[in-house]
Amino acid sequence: MNSKYLDLLLQKYDCEEKVVTEIIKLEAILNLPKGTEHFVSDLHGEYQAFQHVLRNGSGNVKKRIRDLFQDVLFEKEINDFATLVYYPEEKLKLMKSHFSNEQELNRWYIVIIERMIRLISHASSKYTRSKLRKALPSQFVFVIEELLYKTNQSENKEQYYKEIVEQIISLGQADKLITGLAYTTQRLVVDHLHVVGDIYDRGPEPDKIMDTLINYHSVDIQWGNHDVLWIGAFAGSMVCLANIIRISARYDNLDIIEDVYGINLRPLLNLAEKYYQDNPAFRPKVHSDQKLSDHETLQITKIHQAIAMIQFKLEMPIIKRRPYFNMSERLLLEKIDYDKNEITIYGKTYPLENTCFATVNPEQPEQLLEEEKQVMERLLFSVQHSEKLARHMNFLMKKGSLYLKYNGNLLIHGCIPLDEKGNMEKMVIENNTYSGRELLDVFERYLRHAFAHPEVTDDLATDMVWYLWTGEYSSLFGKREMTTFERYFIKDKATHKERKNPYYYLRENEEICRKILTEFDMNPDQGHIINGHTPVKEIEGENPIKADGMMIVIDGGFSKVYQSTTGIAGYTLLYNSFGMQLVAHKHFNSKEEVLLNGTDVLSIKRVVDEELKRKKVRETNVGEKLLQEISILNSLREYRYMN
Numbered sequence: 001m002n003s004k005y006l007d008l009l010l011q012k013y014d015c016e017e018k019v020v021t022e023i024i025k026l027e028a029i030l031n032l033p034k035g036t037e038h039f040v041s042d043l044h045g046e047y048q049a050f051q052h053v054l055r056n057g058s059g060n061v062k063k064r065i066r067d068l069f070q071d072v073l074f075e076k077e078i079n080d081f082a083t084l085v086y087y088p089e090e091k092l093k094l095m096k097s098h099f100s101n102e103q104e105l106n107r108w109y110i111v112i113i114e115r116m117i118r119l120i121s122h123a124s125s126k127y128t129r130s131k132l133r134k135a136l137p138s139q140f141v142f143v144i145e146e147l148l149y150k151t152n153q154s155e156n157k158e159q160y161y162k163e164i165v166e167q168i169i170s171l172g173q174a175d176k177l178i179t180g181l182a183y184t185t186q187r188l189v190v191d192h193l194h195v196v197g198d199i200y201d202r203g204p205e206p207d208k209i210m211d212t213l214i215n216y217h218s219v220d221i222q223w224g225n226h227d228v229l230w231i232g233a234f235a236g237s238m239v240c241l242a243n244i245i246r247i248s249a250r251y252d253n254l255d256i257i258e259d260v261y262g263i264n265l266r267p268l269l270n271l272a273e274k275y276y277q278d279n280p281a282f283r284p285k286v287h288s289d290q291k292l293s294d295h296e297t298l299q300i301t302k303i304h305q306a307i308a309m310i311q312f313k314l315e316m317p318i319i320k321r322r323p324y325f326n327m328s329e330r331l332l333l334e335k336i337d338y339d340k341n342e343i344t345i346y347g348k349t350y351p352l353e354n355t356c357f358a359t360v361n362p363e364q365p366e367q368l369l370e371e372e373k374q375v376m377e378r379l380l381f382s383v384q385h386s387e388k389l390a391r392h393m394n395f396l397m398k399k400g401s402l403y404l405k406y407n408g409n410l411l412i413h414g415c416i417p418l419d420e421k422g423n424m425e426k427m428v429i430e431n432n433t434y435s436g437r438e439l440l441d442v443f444e445r446y447l448r449h450a451f452a453h454p455e456v457t458d459d460l461a462t463d464m465v466w467y468l469w470t471g472e473y474s475s476l477f478g479k480r481e482m483t484t485f486e487r488y489f490i491k492d493k494a495t496h497k498e499r500k501n502p503y504y505y506l507r508e509n510e511e512i513c514r515k516i517l518t519e520f521d522m523n524p525d526q527g528h529i530i531n532g533h534t535p536v537k538e539i540e541g542e543n544p545i546k547a548d549g550m551m552i553v554i555d556g557g558f559s560k561v562y563q564s565t566t567g568i569a570g571y572t573l574l575y576n577s578f579g580m581q582l583v584a585h586k587h588f589n590s591k592e593e594v595l596l597n598g599t600d601v602l603s604i605k606r607v608v609d610e611e612l613k614r615k616k617v618r619e620t621n622v623g624e625k626l627l628q629e630i631s632i633l634n635s636l637r638e639y640r641y642m643n
């Protein structure tokens, strides 16, 4: 090792004891059981449901409570206690309303604080004390540590602890302490969170999910196709921008654009009012609990058409300047007979319905009206100057990637594009051919380049972000084409079908999974591939565990609007030192319901893989880093202290 680095390190380790202590500490960590990883995907703006899963650690909190109190508490008490850990503020309020006098309440406080302390002690058993300390609410560190490390041996000490708790209660700090302990527990049951893509679109609160992730103790993100659409818009892609606004209009979420990110939609509304009328194909999809006035519905319907038409126009020059995107069939506005009101695609002619082509010049259909151009320029300006969006997009870039190799598993939102025979599909980009891992790496390089140059709006990198949303060899899309246009304007449902990449049936096959893991330099005897993106249709009997457990698909659909197809409300995955468990979540109604009934919407746990030997930190990614650190510290010791 370079002696200059070692000299630098000496500033921190200025005596042998410090080096030795650090080595011992790291060695001790290596021998602890591996921390619990939590995998979620396809959150699609469903902040409340996501919060619930996060707060209950996909059932892990309740499991810990059961481990400890199964034999001494009734089911209702277990549920109440669990709910207190999930939603401490609200549950405290509710519980306190049950007590008729202060003594009763104080007695309850004593019992609950003691239970909480036991729970934390149990949940932190695989962490070092210093890690636990970092997870404790800072104003109560001393108090909690005193309570945690009490031994029941001495009577005097019992008294001492009783007094601490009574003091806390009489000083009016009990609620604060219980709340802090609840959040510490939530934090301890999950060591690291993976979000396997699609935070944005369809649901109402993606921004709050982003804020939660920004404040989360340890997280990584594998981008989904919807996330790159937002990144693309921020990076200067007009067509990505048109798409995010179109989808927001379609799901009645324009307030995310307007109120949350502060983007002024007035110019777009003016344009929409001028050229569009009511149109059944463009009315927003609304949840049953949302109420829109007729006037609002009409406005959104008009905006929806205006932005969809801009999108279809903007796609055309990109398709033309990038022939290797192989999308000429998607030059749709050129394939329309505007007099007969029909379109010829893939060799067949179809009548069009619900058309809204007032701004289209049949001679030059890709041309934007001057007004449309100005609207888009103003929108892009505001998008790129939204501070909140900048914060969220920067975080997506910092923590995100197209795929991730983590503790022997390959995490990827969509797919590895394959041909029918199971070979990696090849894509030629600017005369270079890429496939498999190389293709994904080059996609990611383009995306990062586009993000670094938001002022450039029509280079290959920016176009490539849109390709990731909709191109046939995109690892995020995984379908031959996106039939948005057909779904708006053609009745024949056969045209709505989006043909999936062969990956989606080949992934049932073990050999294929082995081949993919090998392509990524991973051990096929141990690794798994973890996907989101395609809703698992549990109602139709689809199994989320494929290829004898090598492939796990965790998109059960948090997205409310998709729950009728899936039959459940999402899968999540837990991977702890004993193995992996897939958790199926039932429909999540509301936090209020959980608070009142204490029932959890969790169900079956399927064991995916059971470790024969408990896995230790030594065998993980973190362990690898620690081993490197130890080796450096040993070099330092030899260099400075052993000669």
Ligand SMILES: O=P(O)(O)OC[C@H]1O[C@](O)(COP(=O)(O)O)[C@@H](O)[C@@H]1O
Residues within 6 Å of the ligand: 198, 225, 226, 479, 482, 483, 484, 498, 533, 534
């Ligand atoms: O149901 P919607 O909102 O119209 O969206 C349909 C579109 O969404 C997609 O399924 C992509 O979104 P997902 O990543 O959530 O699957 C497209 O393939 C499809 O065209």
Ligand SMILES: [Mn+2]
Residues within 6 Å of the ligand: 198, 224, 225, 226, 413, 476, 532, 533, 534
């Ligand atoms: Mn997706």
